[in-house]
Amino acid sequence: MNIAIIGTGYVGLVTGTCFAEVGHSVICVDCDEAKVKLLQGGGIPIFEPGLEEMVKKNVAEGRLNFTASTAEGVEKSDVIFIAVPTPPLEDGAVDLSYIERVARDIANAMTSYKVVVDKSTVPVKTGEKVAETIKRYCKADCEFDVISNPEFLREGFAVEDLMNPDRIVVGTTSEKPKAAMREIYEPFNAPIIFTDINSAELIKHAANSFLAMKISYINAVAAICEATGANVEEVATGIGMDERIGRRFLNASLGFGGSCFPKDLSAFIRISDDLGYDFGLLKKVQEINAEQMDRFLKKITDTLWILKDKTIGVLGLAFKQNTDDVRMSPAIEVCQRLLKEGATLRVHDPKAMEKAKELLPAEGVTYVDDMDSVAEGCDALVVATEWPEFKELNLAKTRDAMTAPLLFDGRNLFDPAEMEQLGFTYKSIGR
Ligand code: UGA
Numbered sequence: 001m002n003i004a005i006i007g008t009g010y011v012g013l014v015t016g017t018c019f020a021e022v023g024h025s026v027i028c029v030d031c032d033e034a035k036v037k038l039l040q041g042g043g044i045p046i047f048e049p050g051l052e053e054m055v056k057k058n059v060a061e062g063r064l065n066f067t068a069s070t071a072e073g074v075e076k077s078d079v080i081f082i083a084v085p086t087p088p089l090e091d092g093a094v095d096l097s098y099i100e101r102v103a104r105d106i107a108n109a110m111t112s113y114k115v116v117v118d119k120s121t122v123p124v125k126t127g128e129k130v131a132e133t134i135k136r137y138c139k140a141d142c143e144f145d146v147i148s149n150p151e152f153l154r155e156g157f158a159v160e161d162l163m164n165p166d167r168i169v170v171g172t173t174s175e176k177p178k179a180a181m182r183e184i185y186e187p188f189n190a191p192i193i194f195t196d197i198n199s200a201e202l203i204k205h206a207a208n209s210f211l212a213m214k215i216s217y218i219n220a221v222a223a224i225c226e227a228t229g230a231n232v233e234e235v236a237t238g239i240g241m242d243e244r245i246g247r248r249f250l251n252a253s254l255g256f257g258g259s260c261f262p263k264d265l266s267a268f269i270r271i272s273d274d275l276g277y278d279f280g281l282l283k284k285v286q287e288i289n290a291e292q293m294d295r296f297l298k299k300i301t302d303t304l305w306i307l308k309d310k311t312i313g314v315l316g317l318a319f320k321q322n323t324d325d326v327r328m329s330p331a332i333e334v335c336q337r338l339l340k341e342g343a344t345l346r347v348h349d350p351k352a353m354e355k356a357k358e359l360l361p362a363e364g365v366t367y368v369d370d371m372d373s374v375a376e377g378c379d380a381l382v383v384a385t386e387w388p389e390f391k392e393l394n395l396a397k398t399r400d401a402m403t404a405p406l407l408f409d410g411r412n413l414f415d416p417a418e419m420e421q422l423g424f425t426y427k428s429i430g431r
Contacts, residue, residue: 001184004029004073004080006102008039008066010325011119011151012083014051014158020058021163022187027065029073039066047324047351050159070102074109079180081149082106082130083119092266094123103130107137115177116146121204121264123271127171127197147172148197149181150204155258156322165190171200205271208264209282214249215256216288222252222430223295232430233412252429254334254384254410255292257319259327262289293330296410297337299427303406304380308342311403313378315371315393316385316411317349317356324351331384332359334410338382339364348374350387376401386411395422 001024005016008030016028030036035045042059044052058064067073074080084098099120106116116134118127131146138144148171153161168190170181178194185192195203222232232252240247256262265286272279304310319329326332329352335345339361348368349356357367368374371390375381375398383390391413399405399422407419409428419426 001025001079001180002077003027003184004077006030006070006073006080006082006106007084007098007120008032008035008045009083009085010046010048010155010158011153012081013039013044013046013055014048014153014162015081015083015119015151017051017054017058017064018159018162019184020064021054023063024184025063026058027067027073027076029067029070031068031070033068036066036068048158049156049322054159070105071109074106074114075111077114079115079117079184080106081117081119083151086120086122088263088266092270094263094267094270096122096126096129099126099130100133103133104137107134108139110134110138110142110144111140113143113176114145115180116144117149117177117181118146118201119149119151121150121208121260121267122148122201123267124198124201124205126201145172145174145177146197147174147177147181148200150200150207152204152207155325156320163188168192169195169200169203171195171197173197205264205268208261209268209285211249212256212261212265212289213282213285215251215253215261216285216292218250218252219255219292219429220288225430230430235430251386252412253292253330253386254296254429255289255330257328257330257333259319259325262286262328293333293337296408296429297334300338300380300382300408301341303408303425303427307338310343310379311377312338312343312345313368313374313381313402314338314345314347315349315374315381315383315390316387317347318352318385318387321385321387322351324349324355326352326355326359329385330410332356334382334384335360335365346374346376346378349385350389352385372397373401374398378402379404380406380408383407383409383411383413386413395419395424399423 003024003026005012006029008028016026020026087095089095127146127148168185225232236250239245269279269282316331345365348371353367372394405424407424407426412428
């Protein structure tokens with residue numbers, strides 16, 4: 001199948017690469033010419049495990065190409081995936097101007113039947129608008145179908161998730177695009193669920209909101225655990241073994257972040273409001289998430305009392321493990337709030353230090369390459385991201401390097417009993 005992917009962000013680049021990997025001919029389009037040049041030369045603008053090798057291999061084998069011209073992408077493909085950003089607006093709504101722009105560009109370039117697939121996360125009924133736009137601007141007056149195919153990959157596991165999907169959701173009731181999607185996804189051996197286009201769009205927002213709700217739920221339970229001396233991990237295991245609940249996404253933390261959950265929750269609440277339904281449940285999910293960060297920072301101030309002129313080590317800057325993405329990262333928020341209180345920081349992240357520099361002030365932050373040296377001279381150490389390598393931290397060296405061995409674990413990476421034995425004052429979440 002000849003496929004164009006418009007937008008080479010996390011979703012577009014990984015999707016295009018994995019489609020090429022299974023044998024399709026893929027042309028990735030991006031309006032950022034510098035990015036296209038980088039990709040053409042074998043460079044990768046993001047860190048994502050396994051991606052670089054896969055891009056290089058498929059470029060070398062001729063199945064994966066990059067261009068800055070939408071017209072070229074449209075001309076060379078039968079199926080066009082839209083994977084451009086849909087960033088949040090001030091009021092929680094979604095900025096759909098990139099989608100609209102791409103719809104016009106596709107319309108202008110189209111000279112024969114195309115399947116146009118929306119893969120970006122969009123509010124329900126966006127597909128209908130895309131179809132109207134293409135119809136309005138297509139001079140050649142050719143036939144086309146607009147369908148929805150939401151993506152469920154997680155950053156940090158994007159290649160793995162894309163190559164082994166739980167399910168493929170396709171929103172269309174027409175036979176031609178159904179056949180095209182069956183052909184594209186056949187090598188992935190996953191069940192395909194066909195729905196109407198509005199349902200497919202809703203599935204994406206409903207799935208992300210549900211996962212965010214699971215995290216806020218366990219974080220609320222963690223607060224009760226702290227008040228009673230119970231252990232949130234044991235509770236999560238106990239409830240998670242019920243197949244109806246499931247253990248995944250029940251890891252208590254300092255709150256969820258990233259470019260998806262916060263944005264998609266706001267968008268879903270806003271869409272529901274516009275449709276006349278007050279989605280109070282999801283508003284509470286947001287509230288619990290904000291409170292979780294406050295409760296975590298309160299633990300630090302309750303213990304250290306005054307933060308001014310204190311040195312605090314922070315392990316982790318990315319919004320989660322395995323990524324260099326710092327957008328809406330809880331770890332960055334921790335840093336910003338500690339700095340605001342007058343603390344100085346010594347920070348480390350295996351991949352996200354460069355991107356963090358764009359968000360954190362230059363003054364008051366020292367970037368430390370070696371995680372075992374972060375704690376030097378620190379009054380406290382904070383674990384803010386769930387990088388598995390932090391479990392290998394040299395705890396004895398860390399303890400001895402600090403003015404007082406005080407560790408705030410926002411990701412429950414260490415065992416409380418072991419930490420106590422090592423002489424740490426150790427505070428984690430819900431334990
Ligand atoms: C999320 C969804 O998991 C994907 O299915 C979806 O495709 C993606 O959004 C998207 O819409 O593009 P992602 O944002 O990459 O993926 O990251 P997650 O793994 O879901 O983690 C989100 C946040 O929740 C992170 O800050 C993570 O640390 C936190 N989290 C996750 C917890 O605090 N506890 C958990 O149990 C799980």
